Amino acid sequence: MPQSTAYDVVVIGAGPSGSLCARNLASKGYQVLLAEKRPVVGVPVRCGEATGRRARLSRFMTVNEEYIETDLNGVILHGPGGVSVRYDKDDVGLMIDRAKFDQDVARQAQRAGAELCVSTRIEGISPVKNGIRELTLVDEITKAKSVITAKLVVGADGVESLSGRWVGLKTRQLPPQVCSAIELRVDAMDANPNHLTFWQGHESVNKGYVWVFPKVKSGVVNLGSGVLTPKLGEKNMYDLSMEYKDRLFPDAKVLEVHGGAVPVSGNMEEYVADRFVLCGDAAHHTNPLTGGGIISGILGADIASTWIDAGFKAGDLGKEFLQQYQRDCWVQFGKNHRYQMRIRDFVVDLPLPAQTAFYRIFQGMVKGNLSMPSKFLGYTRMLGLAAGNWKTTKKAFFT
């Protein structure tokens, strides 16, 4: 149960973005409550656990070697028609232990002065009254209810976010724009221990991909699959993952199964309200092409904390002021996400021969063995077709 009943900021959800937002605000001297409904932060893990480069992560925090599993050296993408693209480059990303990572960020928030309450579930948020919002808290162990007040609420409650709906935002995810995913933790080691491996395309899984992410330090492989919401009666993700597991690691044991949803709709149209801000997965800050959301979630939370601080200083936490956070997010990554979403939708809708041709162009571009004119043609075709026509290209780039 929280120590106090009145806070400056209440952050719902102690994931990476919630914790980071709480850390930044607490270090600026605000009284922050970080409420987590689970008894342990970071458990159960619902993530593929691959993330961006070390340099990108260290922009926001000191990278702790404790949670780093693998330094990735490349990507292998198996497309349709036997075309596989191999990209070798040092430092393309990191594999992390997500539970330890979440706990590390939450600890940073606690060190900065935020109060972390586990097993605390928020059941409702009241409308703004006299410049505060009231929150109903339920202790998950004793089931005791209490009411606390906050000058501002940050909803970082992930993909199953309800906090946005309580304040009247449209956080509902429409069926094709949410990715259904499952991951098996397999007790085996991949043949390419420092590479991410993907299968995509008509012959394997069209509206999504199957992944194999090796975690070298703990000696396991994350094998998973995720697709845009399938039609009724299609094969479910569990069977698909098991099929790949039997093919790739026939004798290995499955240690753990976990699944979840990935919001892949690109940034939401509106995710701020009066004295309320959404960030992380709850604001759909995930990359619509890859489904990765750790870095962009953290970046969004960092931007949010900056604008919340500015709002407190200006004495204005209204919707219009907080919309600057939304605009900033759009410039920093939202625009890019929308463009990647167009590429995704374009590739997914192609018929098999065209998709194979697309992968051939892609392969040539990565290998760098295309002649200059065909390289140019390849790029323009990719860009032009992905965007449809000039009107949509303009929209994707300049709005």
Next chain:
Amino acid sequence: MPAVKPKPNKTLLLDRETCISCAGCVGTCPDLALDMFGVDLQVFQDKCTYCTICVRFCPVGALSIVKTAPAAPTPSASGAPPAGLAA
């Protein structure tokens, strides 16, 4: 007063053996008919509109919509308690 539509004879079934408590369906439900309490997924039948989004979404296939028999007549009309309530 708007006419109240009778509920269709359907039920959203949750297979607790298969469910992995990933809570993905909670975010996809447009009617707030699903909620997570700890690791326990709850289905609120009265809110469900049988749109099948969660059924399509569920990565392990733990949710399904089944047709149920039409509502049993009330005990006073038939003289015997409905079969579901016996024993």
